[in-house]
Amino acid sequence: MSIARYFSIMLLISSMLLYEAQAKGPYANYKNILDEIYTGISGYGIPQEESELVREGGGDPTYGELTYEAAEVLFEDFTTDTVFYDLGSGVGKVIAQVYLTTPAKKAVGYELADTRVKAAMSLENVLRNLGPVCFGFDHEIKDIMANKDSLANEDQGDQEANKKGKGKKGKIANPKADKKGKVANPKPYNVPNKYIKFFKKNFLEADLSDATVIYTCSTCFSDDLMQKLADKFATLKDGLVIMTLKALPPHENIYLERTLTLPMTWSKATPVYVYVLDRTRKEAKPEVVAEEEVVVPDEAPAEEQDLAGAAELFDEESPVEAAA
DSSP states (O other): OOHHHHHHHHHHHHHHHHTGGGOSSTTTTHHHHHHHHTTTOOSSOOOHHHHHHHHHTTOOOOOOOBOHHHHHHHTTTOOTTOEEEEETOTTSHHHHHHHHHSOOSEEEEEEOOHHHHHHHHHTHHHHHHHHHHHTTOSOOHHHHHHTHHHHHHOOHHHHHHHTTTOOGGGOOOOTTOOTTSOOSOSSTTSOTTOEEEEEESOGGGSOOTTOSEEEEOOTTOOHHHHHHHHHHHTTSOTTOEEEESSOOOOOTTEEEEEEEEEOBSSOSOEEEEEEEEOTTOOSOOOSOOOEEEOOOOSOOOOOOOSSSSHHHHHTSOOOOOTTO
């Protein structure tokens, strides 16, 4: 992310803070913040070679996103114990929204398409530094701005170095470091106990052992991939909540709790299946749970699709990114 973009984002937030007293809620302005962060960033177009790589893995590069309003409904019950994973996280918008607007302590995205995951990774540090602002912590905007050069220009390796208090070539990236380069708090702007990260990896190979909630935009996943996901989910810890846009195949200990109808970027009414993993439950699994329509503000943007007739495409049995 360029320094100019970073300045623009921080100035936007500064102006929002001036009107905090008039805000309707603690996260009233998050949509504007995320829209500014993601200006010029889209997951809808990826190079042909990346599309082929995804297909070679048994997937399909078709792309779509959960809307802000749908996410609010799905994630409204998150707590400080929530560990959230997005399987096929694209450019990271869902992870960003979870990190900035919920008390979830961990938000991690797995994506296979290189262009998409690099876009998400480029925003990690900005999101980390926005966290305390959105959550009302007492770090000042001027402190974040003092660190703008390091934040705007870091690559992934430098982000790891910053966790130890050092930036490129050993330069201290933390403005609160002392003259000897020691940092009392190596993550001064992070909301306590909160973590955000994006990985380029096949989510079937990912370690999800600490997950409490998993979301996947699985509309175009193949039946074979859905079976593999169900098998993987069944190995995780009890109480896991699974949110998927395509129904899971019947599986021991995985129960369908509810079905919501929510807006996505390609449709105003998409079913979202919510399951729970419970090895202690000994009841018959219902084959069908009636859809529970949830009405949300009709503010979903009319995103352009890469492929014509996306609605028809989503009705097919073609798989979507096996690992994205």
